[in-house]
Amino acid sequence: MIRFENVSKVYARGARPALDQVSVDVERGEFVFLVGASGSGKSTFLSLVLREQRPTRGRVYVAGRDVANLSGWRVPTLRRQLGVVFQDFRLLQNKTVHENVAFALQVIGKPRHVIRDTVPEVLEMVGLTGKGKRMPTELSGGEQQRAAIARAIVNRPQILLADEPTGNLDPTTSLGIMRLLDRINRTGTTVVMATHDDEIVNEMRRRVVELSDGVVVRDEARGGYGEREAILPDVGASPVLDSPGSGTRAPVQTVRGV
Amino acid sequence: MTVRFQFVLGEVFSGLRRNTTMVVAVVLVTFVSLTFVGAAALLQAQIGKLKDDWYDLVEVSVFLCPQGSVVPTCAGGEATRAQVDAVRQIIDTELSDEVSAVYFESKEQAFEAFSERYPDGYQGTQLTAADMQASLRLKLADAEQFAVVSDVLSGRDGVEIVEDQRAVFEPLFRTLNVATLLAAGLAGVMLLAAVLLITTTIRLSAVSRRKETEIMRLVGASNLFIQLPFLLEGALAAVLGSLLAGGGLWLAVRFMVSDWLERSVDWVAYVSEVDVLRVAPLLVIMAVALAALSSFFTLNRYTRI
Numbered sequence: 001m002i003r004f005e006n007v008s009k010v011y012a013r014g015a016r017p018a019l020d021q022v023s024v025d026v027e028r029g030e031f032v033f034l035v036g037a038s039g040s041g042k043s044t045f046l047s048l049v050l051r052e053q054r055p056t057r058g059r060v061y062v063a064g065r066d067v068a069n070l071s072g073w074r075v076p077t078l079r080r081q082l083g084v085v086f087q088d089f090r091l092l093q094n095k096t097v098h099e100n101v102a103f104a105l106q107v108i109g110k111p112r113h114v115i116r117d118t119v120p121e122v123l124e125m126v127g128l129t130g131k132g133k134r135m136p137t138e139l140s141g142g143e144q145q146r147a148a149i150a151r152a153i154v155n156r157p158q159i160l161l162a163d164e165p166t167g168n169l170d171p172t173t174s175l176g177i178m179r180l181l182d183r184i185n186r187t188g189t190t191v192v193m194a195t196h197d198d199e200i201v202n203e204m205r206r207r208v209v210e211l212s213d214g215v216v217v218r219d220e221a222r223g224g225y226g227e228r229e230a231i232l233p234d235v236g237a238s239p240v241l242d243s244p245g246s247g248t249r250a251p252v253q254t255v256r257g258v
Numbered sequence: 259m260t261v262r263f264q265f266v267l268g269e270v271f272s273g274l275r276r277n278t279t280m281v282v283a284v285v286l287v288t289f290v291s292l293t294f295v296g297a298a299a300l301l302q303a304q305i306g307k308l309k310d311d312w313y314d315l316v317e318v319s320v321f322l323c324p325q326g327s328v329v330p331t332c333a334g335g336e337a338t339r340a341q342v343d344a345v346r347q348i349i350d351t352e353l354s355d356e357v358s359a360v361y362f363e364s365k366e367q368a369f370e371a372f373s374e375r376y377p378d379g380y381q382g383t384q385l386t387a388a389d390m391q392a393s394l395r396l397k398l399a400d401a402e403q404f405a406v407v408s409d410v411l412s413g414r415d416g417v418e419i420v421e422d423q424r425a426v427f428e429p430l431f432r433t434l435n436v437a438t439l440l441a442a443g444l445a446g447v448m449l450l451a452a453v454l455l456i457t458t459t460i461r462l463s464a465v466s467r468r469k470e471t472e473i474m475r476l477v478g479a480s481n482l483f484i485q486l487p488f489l490l491e492g493a494l495a496a497v498l499g500s501l502l503a504g505g506g507l508w509l510a511v512r513f514m515v516s517d518w519l520e521r522s523v524d525w526v527a528y529v530s531e532v533d534v535l536r537v538a539p540l541l542v543i544m545a546v547a548l549a550a551l552s553s554f555f556t557l558n559r560y561t562r563i
Contacts (some may be wrong), residue, residue: 020364050476073480075478076478076479076480076481077478079475079476079478080478082478082479084476089468090472090473092469092470092473094417103470103473103477104473104477106262106265106475107265107473107474107477107479107484108478108479108480108483130320146401151473151477153478155478165388211402246303248358
């Protein structure tokens with residue numbers, strides 16, 4: 001469904017590549033987590049699939065198309081087979097939930113009766129029955145993300161890309177979103193989700209592709225999030241931290257010759 | 259199709275509402291600039307009408323030597339029959355391509371025409387046929403060929419002077435041409451302002467709808483569909499301006515030319531409302547082209563796929 005063949009992406013000449021010789025193959029119907037630190041290349045990966053950018057080297061195939069060499073006027077056809085969800089939802093604030101979802105169909109010229117039938121169905125599927133008339137600001141974060149997912153899948157895309165969809169949500173709400181994505185995946189939609197959320201990755205036990213500095217360092221069929229860096233570096237005994245206000249002065253350090 | 263159409267229309271109107279002041283500015287600037295363009299076109303039409311009208315009436319006059327002329331070719335006194343025949347001979351042979359008709363106006367005929375025009379005598383004098391001057395009147399096949407005719411006939415015996423009566427109108431035409439240039443120059447400056455203003459308006463509109471266009475791109479709306487509302491927005495404002503310009507010109511011609519000038523100076527053919535109707539579609543086309551041009555450059559920068 002998505003195939004990267006030795007893909008490299010360099011943004012500025014001479015800079016470190018955002019992706020370096022990446023080869024990944026995602027089958028139809030798979031659920032893949034894309035993990036890695038900020039700046040590891042996850043977003044670049046997704047934007048190459050969306051053909052927001054072209055790779056500097058290598059080939060990208062999406063749904064059978066050679067995306068790198070796709071001419072501009074064919075890009076919309078490609079994107080109609082992709083759904084995208086973001087961390088910040090990106091709902092249009094001046095439209096109701098129903099209008100937000102319908103918008104995705106209107107702008108690709110779907111007939112009115114299709115819109116009228118499909119939108120409530122999709123809202124029901126994501127668990128927003130009866131909330132179609134609400135404005136985005138009247139919804140909780142989780143509900144807004146559900147609305148965004150509804151918009152992403154309303155045109156029945158073959159692939160759903162999610163860029164940290166739970167990044168702004170609390171763990172319980174995140175779980176609900178993950179159940180929804182899992183359900184969408186079970187209907188045959190390929191899901192690629194970039195995330196930082198180790199709990200979710202560890203719990204779902206799906207394929208994990210880990211990027212680090214633009215290189216695939218791990219590709220496990222039923223992986224976990226992997227090693228996290230320790231949050232606090234080892235600090236030796238520090239009088240200031242250990243017994244604040246006890247009068248012991250921290251040793252003065254002088255730095256010279258910098 | 260209907261959903262698309264409604265959607266695009268809705269977007270256009272919401273865009274126009276959101277940017278009312280800018281849209282009004284675009285309308286006014288295109289209005290003023292296209293009024294100048296139209297005025298220039300009407301001035302040229304007026305010149306054309308005058309030329310058509312007058313060039314048919316006027317001709318080249320070859321004045322024959324009268325008595326007592328000081329011009330060297332008239333040293334022999336009044337032009338003799340033989341001299342006139344010799345001149346006619348040259349006209350018939352050497353100038354047969356340039357001259358389409360010749361007729362001789364005798365002193366008596368000249369006096370007749372004169373008396374008709376000034377039945378009460380000219381400025382208190384009483385003239386007779388003897389005071390008139392005989393001439394050969396030439397109609398030219400091509401009015402622009404005067405120089406050739408003049409070259410050939412000047413300096414012949416019995417010819418006092420060759421006059422292009424069109425020269426009388428040259429200062430007028432020159433004035434009208436300068437006025438045309440002035441109007442066209444102002445039109446050029448205003449058109450530039452219009453292009454810049456339309457560009458800015460579309461850019462503002464595109465920026466204020468960035469979120470919408472971003473979503474549209476992501477869900478696979480076609481480029482045309484994304485850009486059409488902006489294109490139409492600019493085009494609509496520009497067309498409105500051009501219609502105002504057409505209306506303004508129509509009123510100007512109706513009240514200043516047809517109702518006023520034509521009554522005070524009635525022997526001249528003037529531009530009429532019909533000419534305005536002929537110019538107006540060109541103004542609309544220019545407005546659309548203007549908007550399309552500015553949109554093209556702006557949109558490619560601000561709503562790229």
